[in-house]
Amino acid sequence: MNELEQIGLAAMRDCWITGGTSFDLAPVAWQQIAGGSDPDEKERRLLVIAAQALEIALRPAAPSTLKRRPPLPALALPMLPAQLRPLVRAALKQAADTRGKVRVVALVASHGLVLHPMDWMPAASDQDSPDVYAPWVDWQAGVEGQSHISQDRLTAQNWHDFYPAARRTALAEMRRREPASARLLIETKGSGEPAEIRLALIQLMHFGLGPDDVPFLKGLSADRSGKVRELAGRLLARLGQHGLPGEGGGEDPVTELAAFISAGKSGFIRRRTTYTPVKPKSPAQDQRRAELFGTCNLVDLATRFGVGETEFIAGWQFGADNNADIFFARMVAASGSDGAVAQMADTLVAEGGKPALFVLQLMPRLDTGRKQALIRLILKDAAYLASLSLLEAAEAGWVEWGDLGQVLQALRPAVGGSDDAARRTADNVLEMLGFLATSATAKRLIDEMVTAGMPPAAPSLGLLRLNAALAEYQSESRK
Amino acid sequence: MEFDLKTIEALAPDQASLSAASKLTKRSNWPRLEKNEALALMWGECQGSGSNPYRVVVDTGDHGYKCTCPSRKFPCKHSLALMWIAATVPTSFTPADSTPEWVNDWLGRRRKTTPPSTQQASGAGGKSIGEAARTDESTEVEDTAAVERREAAQRKRAEETRSSVSAALDEMDQWISDQLRLGLAGFVDNSGDRCRRIAARLVDMKATALAGRLDEIPSRLMSLRSEERPDAAIRELGKLVLLAKAWRAAPDDPEMKRLVSTSETREQVLASPHAVQVESAWEVLGEKIETRRDGLVSHSTWLLDIRSAAPQFALLLDYFPASAGRRSNAFTPGDRFDARLIFYPSRQPLRALVMDRKGKVSSGEWPAVASSETDPLATHLFCQDAAPWLTDCPVMLPPGAILLDDRGAPWWQAAGDPNGIALPINEAVSPTLLGIDLAATVALWNGSRLDLLAARSSFGRLDLS
Structure with missing residues (x-):
């Protein structure tokens, strides 16, 4: 289209927008094509020419400021094969919440594979997905000005070459291998970071936490952020150190909390001290008690009663007040020493029954053996199967067929029956087992459930199907 | 049992x-x-x-x-x-x-x-x-006189339909002239009512397919920004005038009948000597399911011939009443299968039927996009030369990426393109797509926007429909 035609087209367009006859405004060449007919027909012919001119000769003008996002980095593990993507998408769709989705991601990662980015992406604030996704977390956070992901060892010099999630992953790894070097880095570089990032860095101190960390943690009592001070206090408590000085004013929280607990004696031959929660007199008191359990440390509370952490846990009367038991377990998880956590887990798991379920609160701090012992205990008692959905920080792919005796007895009638509540519980259990079971167990469990009356394509079998298919894919690719 | x-x-x-x-x-x-x-x-x-x-x-x-x-x-x-x-x-x-x-x-x-x-x-x-x-x-045996009577009645009906459609096109032409006289600004603002009225007239006068197309104009206009709508209205109405002229020139042409009145039956297409058959391996690119104003749902499945050297597409198109509810799909994007397709006779064959579907195919790459092509819409121009009344045309775009403008609207742009050619995209895209280099992208171009179907990238195949 030449310039005259463009000018003519613009004039015709303006005329038609407001309404009228455009023949006289059209380029001469177009007039010749459209001429020789009645006025309406002339206009329609010009309309056809204008339409084709707009269709093929003009393009939408691209803005000069189109913005490109940095390329999405490739991850260190290979991508899940295309044939397994529908199974992953089905399992992700079935997962009720972020925790469920992270389980799908963790299961795939446990087989040395990562998801396709169009199927799942971690959120910018994600801290729960496997470490291999750190480059995508950083990409999501959209950090500007950093154009590469450093593959080097993290040092004070190249600190800013790392995106935050990649830095967190590198520091966590360093804390496991060289805790002192990592602490020095956090100490040197952390103080210059904003409170939110400082808090995330101090959280990494729980890897390989030891007495050498005490001076640094005590130094944080002067930190500008209340959350950082509180976290440092928790970490110190885990090392047996008494809490940092409070904010001042009011009654000492530990004393206030101690008032909600009564010390007594039990046993005729071997007298021992017991600690029983006192029933709150009002909802307000119950609320206050919950707050105090959330802020006080185990070591301080035990000291208030003149005993150590282990004696206090041994004397705690589980079963007297369910709410207090949960708050207490959370307190132990947050501020108890590694020994205290292990002692509580071992004692409750050994005793079994409902109190053992309080160990679920300790899961993130338990070693693999204790986690597995707790899960096996839950699998043995059909009454507690529903609590499987509360599992956190569990590891994928280890539950064997032999561990499922009681579970099968509970699941068979539930999946084949018409009780909706029982079926929902069974669905949740099957979803969790899809994550926990070995691939062979997963495959067998699907067959078992289908035989029991479950449709082969039931969505709750999604994770089990993925689990089984991952192993099949790996065995085929090894051939 | x-x-x-x-x-x-x-x-x-x-x-x-x-x-x-x-x-x-x-x-x-x-x-x-x-x-x-x-x-x-x-x-x-x-x-x-x-x-x-x-x-x-x-x-x-x-x-x-x-x-x-x-x-x-x-x-x-x-x-x-x-x-x-x-x-x-x-x-x-x-x-x-x-x-x-x-x-x-x-x-x-x-x-x-x-x-x-x-x-x-x-x-x-x-x-x-x-x-x-x-x-x-028991197939009834008709006598010769009955056959003749039936054929005469068919001819009479066809003649009546043709004259009715001809009158419908005259009415549409007059209506378009009225819109130009009254101003396209008003037409854009009231396109829903105005198009509805003329579409109803066209249905009465047996120009059913054209009525369906007219009925969709308002939603096509409203999907654009207000400053783009007058140009889009000129394009849409101009194409209708062109189509009416093409029908008058060849009212018995199967493509014209399909676009103006009614489509052939499956049996008619299978029996047509002009219908091209292609046996090849096909990849399902994607699907578009749209509810139309006339109460029908159009279900389009786009296929790509993965054995062809140049990009060749096929469209499987079905209509069903919206009241029938959602239908499960016969194909999944990414599926690959061997099949013989028969294309509806057309100047730019695109709509097709599956004659014979065979087994699944696992291997096969997309055809390469000609690197000498400087215009990513060259295929569209070719389509318009052959059939200027078409609105949507499938295109395979060269390596590129998705970018955002200041309003957050997505654009496709060719990689390292010195001319800065960029094409706007119809709908919001997944934020993840903004970080992925696209080795090749298949989309529908409607003259104003791209409707993405699928792409290939270093992360493998991407379903975008």
């Missing part, structure tokens, strides 16, 4: 369904018939009147059934025909170890029901398999 004819009689909603089912029991109607005895299931694909085959599954245990056809009779003729084949020629079913994903989907959703009692099954309620079979077999 296997089927017997008495059970089928009892299940059939009426005698007409049985008669219709009897016509579908020929093996040639069923490119796929499989069963899994352990799961008490049988399933098949029946080539109906649409582009996509209907998928039918029957539970032989409790006589549950599901078909993807839009029929409101339950069971439909396809389900009855499948049962009928199972009762009379059970060897037609190939044993299968596993069930296809669409069968699994149905199993996952359905609630088991108790099988009907034998008393219920024995009561056929006046329906008879024998009568249905007899109706099918």
